[in-house]
Amino acid sequence: MVGVVWLRRSLREFDNTSIVEASKEFDKLVLFYCIDKDYFDEADLGYPRVRFWHDSLKELKKSLEEDGKKLIIRHGKPVEELGSILEETGGEKVFVNQDYSPYFRKLVKDVENSLGVDVECVKDSVMFEKEEITTNKGTPYKVYTYFMKKWFERSKRKPEKPEEYSTLENLDSDRIPSLSQLGFEKPDEMGWEWEAGRKTGLNLLEDFMEKIGSYHTGRDKPFVEATSKLSPHLKFGTVSIREAFWRAEEFRKKDGRVDEGVKTWQEELAWRDFYFQVLWNWPETVEKAFLEDFRGIEWEHNLDFFDRWRKGETGYPFIDAGMRQLRKTGWMHNRLRMAVTSFAAKDLFLDWREVHRFFSEKFVDAELSSMLGGIQWAYSIGTDAQPYFRIFNPVSQGEKHDPDGKFVKRFVPELKNVPKKYIHQPWKMPEKVQKESNCIIGSDYPEPIVEHSEQREKALELFKSCKD
Numbered sequence: 286m287v288g289v290v291w292l293r294r295s296l297r298e299f300d301n302t303s304i305v306e307a308s309k310e311f312d313k314l315v316l317f318y319c320i321d322k323d324y325f326d327e328a329d330l331g332y333p334r335v336r337f338w339h340d341s342l343k344e345l346k347k348s349l350e351e352d353g354k355k356l357i358i359r360h361g362k363p364v365e366e367l368g369s370i371l372e373e374t375g376g377e378k379v380f381v382n383q384d385y386s387p388y389f390r391k392l393v394k395d396v397e398n399s400l401g402v403d404v405e406c407v408k409d410s411v412m413f414e415k416e417e418i419t420t421n422k423g424t425p426y427k428v429y430t431y432f433m434k435k436w437f438e439r440s441k442r443k444p445e446k447p448e449e450y451s452t453l454e455n456l457d458s459d460r461i462p463s464l465s466q467l468g469f470e471k472p473d474e475m476g477w478e479w480e481a482g483r484k485t486g487l488n489l490l491e492d493f494m495e496k497i498g499s500y501h502t503g504r505d506k507p508f509v510e511a512t513s514k515l516s517p518h519l520k521f522g523t524v525s526i527r528e529a530f531w532r533a534e535e536f537r538k539k540d541g542r543v544d545e546g547v548k549t550w551q552e553e554l555a556w557r558d559f560y561f562q563v564l565w566n567w568p569e570t571v572e573k574a575f576l577e578d579f580r581g582i583e584w585e586h587n588l589d590f591f592d593r594w595r596k597g598e599t600g601y602p603f604i605d606a607g608m609r610q611l612r613k614t615g616w617m618h619n620r621l622r623m624a625v626t627s628f629a630a631k632d633l634f635l636d637w638r639e640v641h642r643f644f645s646e647k648f649v650d651a652e653l654s655s656m657l658g659g660i661q662w663a664y665s666i667g668t669d670a671q672p673y674f675r676i677f678n679p680v681s682q683g684e685k686h687d688p689d690g691k692f693v694k695r696f697v698p699e700l701k702n703v704p705k706k707y708i709h710q711p712w713k714m715p716e717k718v719q720k721e722s723n724c725i726i727g728s729d730y731p732e733p734i735v736e737h738s739e740q741r742e743k744a745l746e747l748f749k750s751c752k753d
């Protein structure tokens with residue numbers, strides 16, 4: 286008897302629920318990975334995410350081989366490829382880790398309908414899913430704080446290793462196409478600093494334990510490396526959510542002084558679960574604002590604004606530094622994600638769906654649920670969103686979170702000699718200071734793209750008119 290494990294986003298063997306569960310029922314497994322042609326055609330993919338996935342998949346294949354196991358790779362349409370695998374092996378049941386995207390939900394239905402096979406979708410990527418944590422009335426949560434309280438109270442699964450199993454060997458496996466065969470080249474402006482794969486993910490988690498004690502005080506300072514940078518590893522499952530949570534917990538038990546930092550970090554893991562359940566329970570938020578009041582907002586399609594925002598040439602240093610960090614590294618600090626998205630919304634009125642497409646291509650950790658959650662939060666159109674009348678000021682955000690301009694200077698070198706006094710509003714530099722700083726506004730660095738206080742008023746009116 287053979288069980289088929291259909292691997293998708295969890296690129297590890299240890300604590301991979303689909304493998305763990307399959308190994309409890311079957312001694313012989315087919316570990317199957319489909320490089321999904323349809324997904325590559327349809328999704329807004331970009332180099333950082335694809336490269337991270339590619340490197341992680343290669344590492345998984347190799348580490349399984351070192352353990353005498355074979356990963357069967359097929360490049361094609363999942364329903365067809367899974368159909369062939371079942372035919373070739375007589376596989377009786379398919380195990381797959383649950384994914385919460387509309388794409389996956391449809392895919393599983395297609396597999397079941399076309400192949401008539403029993404597909405067991407098991408929870409893996411989150412601690413709590415779907416309707417596991419609900420209000421006392423049994424409805425899904427729209428407010429994070431209440432969700433989070435229950436999230437902490439519930440008992441949580443520990444990481445688990447699969448039972449002994451062997452894999453079927455006598456099956457054809459495709460080569461993993463190269464990145465250029467898949468149509469992805471590293472953008473010139475990008476310096477690749479990510480090491481993908483499980484080994485690095487676990488090291489990163491371990492290294493982060495040195496910093497977790499001060500996470501609550503450092504996480505909003507983009508000029509220090511205070512966060513874990515585990516997001517692409519959690520996205521591709523090279524480290525499991527259970528490993529992350531329990532490693533932090535173990536550390537806290539050993540050293541009570543780190544309590545607040547650990548708790549604050551685990552709250553972020555709960556945010557991640559929260560947004561997964563939002564996506565599951567309100568899948569329409571992929572296309573529509575969660576808040577119906579704001580679905581009718583007519584966002585602008587100003588190509589010049591979009592282009593300058595995308596390139597980090599808005600003339601607001603904090604915003605530009607965030608966008609350039611993204612272009613250069615494929616990742617952006619959370620504080621900046623909030624600030625640049627708020628700027629796109631309430632200063633430039635860019636359509637949030639276009640912002641979403643752009644981020645999906647550029648983020649190494651692009652995760653549909655968290656990204657939609659984060660964007661709709663900043664646009665004040667989502668669950669538990671920032672109220673529309675709270676509008677980030679791009680200057681004071683910089684002054685508060687990067688007081689000396691260290692982060693700005695790292696990513697916007699034109700401003701490296703600008704005195705601290707002007708670093709977040711360089712257009713206020715007198716001519717003499719501009720010359721001394723080698724930074725002439727309008728030629729070395731742009732004038733502000735818009736006047737924030739004017740845009741603020743427009744945004745308030747726009748949202749208010751929809752609410753009324």
Ligand SMILES: Cc1cc2nc3c(=O)[nH]c(=O)nc-3n(C[C@H](O)[C@H](O)[C@H](O)COP(=O)(O)OP(=O)(O)OC[C@H]3O[C@@H](n4cnc5c(N)ncnc54)[C@H](O)[C@@H]3O)c2cc1C
Pocket residue numbers: 504512513514515516517519520550553554556557560617618619622623626648650651652653655656657658659660663
């Ligand atoms: C506009 C916007 C878009 C975002 N898009 C994504 C995305 O595509 N993918 C993504 O993983 N996160 C996204 N986030 C959330 C957050 O910015 C990143 O998870 C975080 O910056 C990743 O860095 P880190 O791993 O060092 O996080 P840490 O601070 O170390 O946090 C640990 C983990 O918790 C999770 N997490 C942290 N903050 C959040 C949050 N606000 N919401 C949900 N999960 C969180 C992540 O998995 C993260 O790796 C977005 C936030 C905003 C405002």
